[in-house]
Amino acid sequence: MAKKKYAIGVDMGASFTKIGLVDENGNISNETELSTTDYKTPKNFVDALALQVQLIAGIAPGEVSGVGIGAPNANYHSGAINNSANLPWKEYFPLRDMLMEAIDMPVKITNDAKAAAQGELLFGKAKGMKDFILLTLGTGVGSGIVSNGQLVYGHDGMAGELGHIIAKPNGRPCGCGRKGCLETYASATGILNTAQKIMMANGLIPFQTSREITEAAMIGNPMALEVFNQTGKVLGKVLAHVHTVLSPEAIIFFGGLANARDFLLVPTRKAFEEELLFVYKEDKPELMISGLQHKNAAILGAAAMVI
Numbered sequence: 632m633a634k635k636k637y638a639i640g641v642d643m644g645a646s647f648t649k650i651g652l653v654d655e656n657g658n659i660s661n662e663t664e665l666s667t668t669d670y671k672t673p674k675n676f677v678d679a680l681a682l683q684v685q686l687i688a689g690i691a692p693g694e695v696s697g698v699g700i701g702a703p704n705a706n707y708h709s710g711a712i713n714n715s716a717n718l719p720w721k722e723y724f725p726l727r728d729m730l731m732e733a734i735d736m737p738v739k740i741t742n743d744a745k746a747a748a749q750g751e752l753l754f755g756k757a758k759g760m761k762d763f764i765l766l767t768l769g770t771g772v773g774s775g776i777v778s779n780g781q782l783v784y785g786h787d788g789m790a791g792e793l794g795h796i797i798a799k800p801n802g803r804p805c806g807c808g809r810k811g812c813l814e815t816y817a818s819a820t821g822i823l824n825t826a827q828k829i830m831m832a833n834g835l836i837p838f839q840t841s842r843e844i845t846e847a848a849m850i851g852n853p854m855a856l857e858v859f860n861q862t863g864k865v866l867g868k869v870l871a872h873v874h875t876v877l878s879p880e881a882i883i884f885f886g887g888l889a890n891a892r893d894f895l896l897v898p899t900r901k902a903f904e905e906e907l908l909f910v911y912k913e914d915k916p917e918l919m920i921s922g923l924q925h926k927n928a929a930i931l932g933a934a935a936m937v938i
């Protein structure tokens with residue numbers, strides 16, 4: 632019997648970097664983590680990461696084909712990270728090449744949303760799909776687009792910034808310097824802003840976290856339900872426009888806000904279907920929650936690039 636194949640997946644985040652050994656069936660083992668903020672320079676960080684990767688590779692029960700890394704602002708083509716708002720180091724650094732040199736194994740990197748899409752394709756609900764969009768609804772809104780079976784990178788590796796499609800002209804100010812981006816409505820921060828507006832207008836103390844909004848919706852709180860209705864309206868409309876470009880088979884939601892499940896899905900689907908161009912109405916795509924929502928999807932996705 633042929634030995635199982637393995638890859639090492641790395642989920643690099645602002646606070647913690649998680650590392651795990653992934654087999655070809657999507658099982659994670661030997662998980663460990665580094666505190667990303669403990670390292671003064673990218674070089675210090677890469678040295679520590681290299682050590683952990685070598686330790687895990689050393690105890691793997693089969694061949695390790697390489698290391699995949701999902702990281703904020705990582706560029707698949709250049710292998711570098713540049714000016715990530717969320718990482719402790721603002722300078723440009725060629726993470727892929729630095730790690731490859733240290734460990735002498737193949738390394739691939741991409742941004743976290745694209746890694747999540749890879750994970751969904753190999754191990755989640757998108758198994759067997761050729762055209763789908765994975766939308767990460769977290770602190771920001773990111774996306775990984777798979778078209779004709781391939782992840783879309785664009786000529787510079789930056790394709791798929793769906794979070795910065797303008798949802799409302801002259802709307803809320805966005806971190807990118809423009810106004811009305813989808814991210815300012817459909818991220819965790821965006822939904823809190825919506826909640827604040829609705830609650831203050833009703834003389835109520837606003838929710839403090841997006842999780843609180845979901846919990847309130849679960850017990851039928853009308854304000855919380857209204858927050859999801861408004862959020863779904865904005866999100867569904869933007870996705871209907873995105874659909875005209877890509878005509879995906881499914882749009883999959885992942886991340887903190889996706890935990891709201893039907894509270895978010897139902898109003899989003901309603902707005903989506905209302906706005907959808909008539910030619911697509913016969914064979915509408917499915918809107919669904921990720922199959923990897925409660926697994927360590929970022930590690931799986933990163934490993935999926937090299938397995």
Ligand SMILES: [Zn+2]
Binds near residue numbers: 805812814
């Ligand atoms: Zn923006």
